Amino acid sequence: MTTVPTITLNDGNEIPQLGFGVFKVDPDETERIVTDALEAGYRHIDTAAIYGNEEGVGRALAKSGIARDELFITTKLWNDNQGTQAAHAAIDESLTKLGLDHVDLYLIHWPSAFRGLYTESWLALEEIKAAGKARSIGVSNFQVPHLEEIIAASDTVPAVNQIELHPEFQQRTVREFAVGHGIHIEAWGPLGQGKYDLFGNPAVAQAAAATGKTPAQVVIRWHLQNGLILFPKSNSAERIAENFDVFDFELTSEQIAAIDALDANNRVGADPDTATF
Ligand code: NDP
Numbered sequence: 605m606t607t608v609p610t611i612t613l614n615d616g617n618e619i620p621q622l623g624f625g626v627f628k629v630d631p632d633e634t635e636r637i638v639t640d641a642l643e644a645g646y647r648h649i650d651t652a653a654i655y656g657n658e659e660g661v662g663r664a665l666a667k668s669g670i671a672r673d674e675l676f677i678t679t680k681l682w683n684d685n686q687g688t689q690a691a692h693a694a695i696d697e698s699l700t701k702l703g704l705d706h707v708d709l710y711l712i713h714w715p716s717a718f719r720g721l722y723t724e725s726w727l728a729l730e731e732i733k734a735a736g737k738a739r740s741i742g743v744s745n746f747q748v749p750h751l752e753e754i755i756a757a758s759d760t761v762p763a764v765n766q767i768e769l770h771p772e773f774q775q776r777t778v779r780e781f782a783v784g785h786g787i788h789i790e791a792w793g794p795l796g797q798g799k800y801d802l803f804g805n806p807a808v809a810q811a812a813a814a815t816g817k818t819p820a821q822v823v824i825r826w827h828l829q830n831g832l833i834l835f836p837k838s839n840s841a842e843r844i845a846e847n848f849d850v851f852d853f854e855l856t857s858e859q860i861a862a863i864d865a866l867d868a869n870n871r872v873g874a875d876p877d878t879a880t881f
Pocket residue numbers: 624625626627628650651713744745766767791792793794795796797798820821835836837838839840843844846847873
């Protein structure tokens with residue numbers, strides 16, 4: 605059985621560095637697909653209330669028979685549930701859907717700054733952690749000023765910031781701030797969500813040829829060797845297994861540097877500073 609390396613978060617809890625994400629996994633297919641992931645060896649699942657598939661994740665977890673303490677489950681507070689009361693209700697609803705009494709990580713999904721509620725929501729997440737409903741708390745899609753504000757207003761530095769991050773969008777500013785404050789970065793869209801030809805890029809293709817691995821495995825390895833936490837998504841049992849089969853090789857420093865050089869400020873998702881949701 606493959607052992608996935610863990611990272612120790614700033615609250616002392618450990619997170620498996622590689623997990624499985626379920627954004628855009630059809631709720632009707634989620635139980636089967638998460639079961640495939642658990643059978644492939646994944647123990648870290650990243651979902652969100654807005655994905656509409658927490659119940660399917662919960663059914664797969666229950667059916668698996670895997671001990672709770674071997675699993676690491678993340679879900680997220682959706683934007684229209686920001687604010688103290690709504691956040692408390694939202695975690696309870698997520699836990700009910702997941703069939704769990706706590707999650708391992710609860711995140712504010714987006715700052716959604718126009719609502720003016722992310723700091724209040726962060727204080728609610730502190731209470732949710734204190735109540736034992738989330739072992740760790742963090743944020744997602746936060747830019748440096750958002751992070752500075754919640755750190756100044758609370759007693760808790762977020763354990764993670766989950767942000768869009770892939771070879772053509774490497775987020776150096778937010779990463780530098782995170783490193784300086786003990787915040788671990790989770791890379792969403794680690795494969796660029798398939799929105800540009802990452803796998804055909806010569807730096808990736810050459811590393812794949814040299815290592816005998818696939819381009820996706822090379823990109824996942826690049827994230828891992830950069831100290832990032834990631835959870836690539838796939839609907840295919842074959843690719844789910846492929847994305848997990850990344851612990852029998854290493855990229856050289858030259859191969860890492862060639863992929864580091866691909867940064868092109870190519871954001872493929874929404875910009876947190878201009879998002880209107
Ligand atoms: P990814 O970068 O993981 O890309 C997923 C795409 O890559 C799918 O089209 C998938 O197709 C394809 N793919 C997966 N594996 C392979 C492979 N081995 N070879 C070729 N193609 C492959 O994008 P996601 O947006 O899913 O990001 C991962 C996770 O991050 C999400 O599932 C979610 O948990 C999280 N996330 C968080 C966000 C946030 O705002 N906090 C926003 C977006 C994502 P197929 O399914 O057909 O295999």
